[in-house]
Amino acid sequence: METFLKAAKEASAQLLRLTSGQKRQLLEEMATSLRHHKEAILQANREDMAYAKEANLSSALRDRLYLNEERIEGMAKAIEEIAALKDPVGRVLDGWEIENGMRIEKVSIPIGVIGIIYESRPNVTSDAAALCFKSSNVVILKGGKEAKNSNEAIAMALQEVLINHGLPKEIISLLPDYSREGVDRLIRMDRYVDLIIPRGGEALIRHVSQHATVPIVKHDKGLCHTYIDRDADLNKAVSIAINAKIQRPGVCNAMETLLVDRAIAKEILPKLHEAFLAHGTDLRGCASTQELIDVAPAGEEDFHTEYLDNILSIKVVDGVEGAIDHIRTYGSGHSEAIVTENYTTAERFLNEVDAACVYLNASTRFTDGGVFGFGAEVGISTNKLHARGPMGINDLTTYKYRIYGNGQIRE
């Protein structure tokens, strides 16, 4: 593994010498190469699907694993979109001159070597490879074992373009050791790897967080709240709450717990009850909620649960302070919303709630790189440092200071 990682690290130096135009052209060729190798990819995927059937994997998992012509075309199109993005490397982020006449420039540069650990979906292989290539990073991909053949076929199609241009194929690598031990070694190779991005279930992310010495950017759970304040516009409130829960319940920016101000609970809970029942939502409520509407009880565990399903916990709280306290205890720092027309209340919530995204009078469902205007999304970071919230391609860079002198020495 060390030989392989050393080669990856060395390859990163060659990436630095490619111009923006060359990177764009190579990405376009990679899209073409994917289409060209369609048959080989589909054949590899059939092998994975056969294994998945044998191993009795769930139908949801098998659907995520499955490739057809249309999905491969989607992958190629995604690469072309990434090719068209503005180069994130070489942006002058800041610059100034200091007293002795030296000019200091803060410039964006690639991170270096990025390991991405993910599950089932083979399209992540090409997406992640393209995002890292566009940002001049070497990528080491570790997909799910069940997608091994598909991932290899995809990677080979991309690597063919690198080889045709005399570039090392390690620029887009698959981790050679696909075992759990392979991952455990990768995440401690801080000499060669600059960043690990784990994407997947809670267990994977916890394991990586506990054992990595390489810095990580997590894409962890989203336990999102919407708080309806006494000064809310009740129509907006109902519409935002419904949207946050039911528009796509299985994603991380969907609402899991609805917080209702005690001052308006009697008025709004029946309306919410009716609206959610119309969408078939399984409602659970605290004791105060149960006094007002007929729902199942919500316990401590419910408030800690990311349902990722059409289930909602409701809690009556004492004003914005109660909402902030609840979110401090149960929130995951992802996306939190308040519905209110009151300026001071809104400011307090937006200031004091610690989350990547805090919303006033809007649905938490908007936390998304595409919606934010970042183009292709690397993911949604639940880190507090480096990148927070929707992660665009600029977040795959770090910076250096370039200092221009004329013989200056320090007195």
Added chain:
Amino acid sequence: METFLKAAKEASAQLLRLTSGQKRQLLEEMATSLRHHKEAILQANREDMAYAKEANLSSALRDRLYLNEERIEGMAKAIEEIAALKDPVGRVLDGWEIENGMRIEKVSIPIGVIGIIYESRPNVTSDAAALCFKSSNVVILKGGKEAKNSNEAIAMALQEVLINHGLPKEIISLLPDYSREGVDRLIRMDRYVDLIIPRGGEALIRHVSQHATVPIVKHDKGLCHTYIDRDADLNKAVSIAINAKIQRPGVCNAMETLLVDRAIAKEILPKLHEAFLAHGTDLRGCASTQELIDVAPAGEEDFHTEYLDNILSIKVVDGVEGAIDHIRTYGSGHSEAIVTENYTTAERFLNEVDAACVYLNASTRFTDGGVFGFGAEVGISTNKLHARGPMGINDLTTYKYRIYGNGQIRE
């Protein structure tokens, strides 16, 4: 420890409610309080000094530990300077409106709870406390055991101001468990602690890096190079090389290895030899260097060593490419310099050398928060992510997105 950390985390919420003016005023009062408690601090320091003598600590260590009236006045003044800095929290870093009319603002916020692990010097206690307070972060300080009494007396003087204003003293905390095990627990408490900044020897930093689950920003070694290119102005080259080595050899931005282009080695090495001998530098050279000037041999180990002393390794390399290769193998990513008048050579070096600070025609000794204009310096980060290079008070913040809507829901 968990009860203590929970209190620290809770205290961070109260910090958010202080205005910039209140923070400035409290810091000024902390400076006054340090002066007021001068006698108690000096008494505590005498106890530490007695222990240090008993334990036979080196005179360098004892000098760093020692406090007198002047040093306490210096600490108070440093707090006043930090008080006067612009508040790093609440800066609008970016902002835009998206198609559905929602306004997105990216705003700087405190990181939360920061643990700082450091050695001997008691002034770090007040500096770090003031920098964290100014940036609305709770700080947990873990100083050296040998400075325990001094640190406690300093922290008490600062905490007195918090208590007088009805604020929790946990805002400026000393780690209650000063043992190695205490540190080991702290660095794995990612539920309560958002960032660990280890400052100190290599062993400490390696230990923390290997075992922390809390994100860390390292202040690691600086193995800095200066490369003198064939197209260098030789006078500038000699003056920059001398300055980078001898102006203050014991610090991380001092040069450890000088790289000389083979094309001009014969011309410049005798000049460098003479200049360095005049400054009493202990010179060591590669075989090619030894052919041209009379110096001791420099081996593989020398090129890996941060001397922190008036010792210099010299290596003859084949042009800028050889210099870049050498730095890739031996550099620590801190500060690297090239001396050349050639535009293309300079660009290549500045682009391809991966370090926090890359210099053209200037001494590496300028890598410093004060010189860069950041005001008080938190340190010099050798991280690649979050903060890189000189770390000012702005680097003690992260960000959140505030999204202002008007009832928007996702279609």
